[in-house]
Amino acid sequence: MRNQTPQEVKRLATSWRFWARTDQLPPEGDWRTWLFLGGRGAGKTRAGAEWVRAQVKAGRRRIALVAPTFSDVREVMVSGPSGFLNIGEEAERPRYEASRHRLVWPDGAMAYGFSSEDPDGLRGPQFECAWADEFAAWTRPQETLDMLGLGLRLGEQPQLMITTTPRPLPALKALLKQAGVVISHAATEANAPNLAPGFVTAMTERYGASRLARQELDGVLIDDPEGALWTRGLIDQALGLTEFEAERVVVAVDPPASATGDECGIIAAGASGQGREARLVILKDASFQARPEDWATRVAETYVALDADAVIAEANQGGDMVRAVLQAAAPDLPVRLVHASRGKRARAEPVAALYARGRVRHAVRMPALEDQMCSFGAPDQTGSPDRVDALVWAVAALTPTAASPRLRRL
Numbered sequence: 001m002r003n004q005t006p007q008e009v010k011r012l013a014t015s016w017r018f019w020a021r022t023d024q025l026p027p028e029g030d031w032r033t034w035l036f037l038g039g040r041g042a043g044k045t046r047a048g049a050e051w052v053r054a055q056v057k058a059g060r061r062r063i064a065l066v067a068p069t070f071s072d073v074r075e076v077m078v079s080g081p082s083g084f085l086n087i088g089e090e091a092e093r094p095r096y097e098a099s100r101h102r103l104v105w106p107d108g109a110m111a112y113g114f115s116s117e118d119p120d121g122l123r124g125p126q127f128e129c130a131w132a133d134e135f136a137a138w139t140r141p142q143e144t145l146d147m148l149g150l151g152l153r154l155g156e157q158p159q160l161m162i163t164t165t166p167r168p169l170p171a172l173k174a175l176l177k178q179a180g181v182v183i184s185h186a187a188t189e190a191n192a193p194n195l196a197p198g199f200v201t202a203m204t205e206r207y208g209a210s211r212l213a214r215q216e217l218d219g220v221l222i223d224d225p226e227g228a229l230w231t232r233g234l235i236d237q238a239l240g241l242t243e244f245e246a247e248r249v250v251v252a253v254d255p256p257a258s259a260t261g262d263e264c265g266i267i268a269a270g271a272s273g274q275g276r277e278a279r280l281v282i283l284k285d286a287s288f289q290a291r292p293e294d295w296a297t298r299v300a301e302t303y304v305a306l307d308a309d310a311v312i313a314e315a316n317q318g319g320d321m322v323r324a325v326l327q328a329a330a331p332d333l334p335v336r337l338v339h340a341s342r343g344k345r346a347r348a349e350p351v352a353a354l355y356a357r358g359r360v361r362h363a364v365r366m367p368a369l370e371d372q373m374c375s376f377g378a379p380d381q382t383g384s385p386d387r388v389d390a391l392v393w394a395v396a397a398l399t400p401t402a403a404s405p406r407l408r409r410l
Contacts, residue, residue: 014087014088014089016050016053016054016087016088020047020050021043021186021190021191023036023184023185023186023190024036024043024046024047024050024184024186025047026051026054026161027182027184029182030157031159031180031181031182032157032158032159032160032180032181033159033160033161033162033175033178033180033181033182034051034159034160034161034162034181034182034184035162035164035175035176035181035182035183035184036048036161036162036163036164036183036184036186037164037165037166037183037184037185037186037219037220037221038163038164038165038184038185038186038187038188038219039165039186039187039188039189039216039217039218039219040165040188040203040216040217041188041191041194041195041199042186042187042188042190042191042219043082043186043190043191043194044133044163044164044165044186045076045077045080045082045083045133045163046082046087047163048077048131048133048161048163049077049082049083049084049087049131050087051131051161052065052084052111052129052131052161053084053087053088053092055128055129055159056105056107056109060109060128060129060155061108061109061110061128062109062110062112062125062126062127062128062154063109063110063111063112063127063128063129063130063131064111064112064114064122064125064127064129064130064131064148064151064152065077065078065103065111065112065113065114065130065131065133066113066114066115066116066122066130066131066132066133066138066144066148067113067114067115067116067132067133067134068115068116068117068133068134068137068138068139069115069116069117069139070101070113070114070115072115072133072134073101073113073114073115074096074098074101074113076133076134077113077131077133078096078103078113079096084096084103084111091106092105092106093105094106094109094111100112101113101114112125112127114144114148116138116139116140116141116144117139117140119140119143119144119146119147120147122144122147122148122150122151123147123151124151125151126151126152126153126154127151127152127153127154127158128152128154128155128158129152129155129158129159129160129161130148130151130152130159130160130161131160131161131162131163132145132148132160132161132162132163132164133162133163133164134163134164134165135162135163135164135171135172135175136164136165136166136167136169136172137164137165137167138171141169141171141172142170142171142174145171145175148160162175165215165216165219166215166219166220166221166222167215167221168221168222168223168224172221173221173223176221185219185220186219187217187218187219188200188203188216188217188218188219189204189217200217203217204217211232211233211235211236214367218367220367223374224374225374225375225378225379226378226379227377227378227379228373228374228375228376228377228378229345229348229349229352229373229376229377230352230355230373230374230376231374232370232374234352234355234356235362235370235373235374237355237358238282238355238360238361238362239361239362239365240361241281241361241362241363244270244272244279244281244361244363245272246270246271246272246281246283247270247271247272247273248270248271248272248309248398249268249269249270249271249283249306249307249308249309250268250269250270250308250309250310250311250312250394250397250398251266251267251268251286251299251302251303251306251308251310251311251312251394252265252266252267252268252269252311252312252313252390252391252392252393252394252397253265253266253295253299253311253312253313253314253322253326253390253393254266254314254386254387254389254390254393255292255295255313255314255321255322255325256290256292256295256386257384263287263288263289263290263384263386263387264287264288264289264290264295264298264386265287265385265386265387265388265389265390265391266285266286266287266288266295266298266299266302266390267282267284267285267286267287267369267387267390267391267393267394268282268283268284268286268302268306268308268394269281269282269283269391269394269395269398270283270306270398271398271399278359278398278399279359279361280354280359280360280361280395280398280399281360281361281362281363282360282361282362282363282366282369282391282394283306283363284302284306284363284364284366285366285368285369285387286298286299286302287368287369287386287387287390292321292325293325293328293329295325296325296326296328296329296330297329299311299313299326299329299333300326300329300330300333303330303333309334310334310335310336310397311326311333311334311335311336312335312336312338312393312394312397313326313335313336313337313338314337314338314339314340314389314390314393315337315338315339316339316340322337323335323337336397338393338396338397344385344388344389344392345376345377347392347396348376348377348388348392350396351391351392351395351396354395354399360395368387369387369388369391372385372386372387372388373387373388373391376388
């Protein structure tokens with residue numbers, strides 16, 4: 001910056017595109033609604049205010065600002081540390097007319113504040129764009145969002161930005177399925193340099209192994225779909241691991257159905273004790289999307305790293321291929337092929353029951369596996385449950401009474 005003038009340095013200091021993280025910038029493409037899901041303190045408010053500021057610079061003149069209450073509009077969106085009155089160059093900042101819940105920019109653009117407690121307040125006004133903050137905390141989310149959407153009818157392409165820490169509300173879940181909605185995610189940790197020293201560490205230590213942490217710190221929508229075999233409560237219970245020394249360890253594999261790079265489920269589990277007194281621990285989720293030679297190598301690496309006793313591989317689809325691929329990666333692997341004689345849900349139910357009885361623990365948090373577990377069996381489940389299948393085979397191998405696969409040693 002040595003060759004820059006003081007004015008250029010000042011402009012750089014207030015340049016959002018220079019300082020923003022990628023997830024805080026508007027998505028590319030033709031979208032109508034941008035849904036920014038983020039943890040507490042992840043920079044959602046700043047992203048929202050800067051997006052509106054960019055709309056003003058682009059020539060939009062009528063803007064809606066919606067928050068849980070009018071107080072939230074004033075204290076967070078307008079005058080908060082990341083609000084309009086405290087960002088950007090001073091000469092370009094708006095003035096706030098409290099009596100009219102309105103911001104007025106020097107060029108004449110106006111932003112009007114609304115409360116989710118009064119959806120009817122949005123009847124009549126019309127806008128070119130809108131920013132809706134903390135949607136999951138709105139008093140009447142669906143009604144307010146509907147009224148807001150009906151008012152976005154000015155200009156060539158009205159747009160809505162929604163910033164919120166997620167909660168499993170019907171209105172938010174419906175929004176996620178709507179056409180024209182693009183989604184950004186940001187965890188609290190991503191914004192750690194702008195938070196109080198030690199805040200992220202303290203929150204992670206306090207909530208790091210809980211459902212609340214994934215929702216409030218990671219900004220992930222946590223839900224228990226009706227019909228799923230596992231719940232978030234069962235997962236949280238499984239995270240309470242005390243000292244454990246495995247007597248037997250297996251690495252279970254649910255190979256991809258094709259050789260084109262589908263996801264391969266790879267789950268390592270350990271057990272100590274025998275029979276009904278056995279303690280089971282899921283040690284690692286090493287699943288990933290890969291070609292056959294790559295997933296076979298990872299299976300072998302996981303086996304060696306955990307000093308496992310056996311590799312359990314499902315062989316219903318392409319048993320000869322599974323055998324050949326694993327043997328090519330590591331000829332000395334003690335591999336057992338398992339063949340499913342029952343459907344996925346029937347095989348998984350006894351394993352879910354072990355979780356319900358507190359027999360299974362998780363050594364670490366495994367978000368992708370947990371998400372798949374908590375959607376497995378739900379009517380709207382999508383995708384292949386590769387991780388869950390591997391988990392079921394691992395637990396079944398360590399507790400033969402949990403399921404009844406037929407085992408064949410290579």
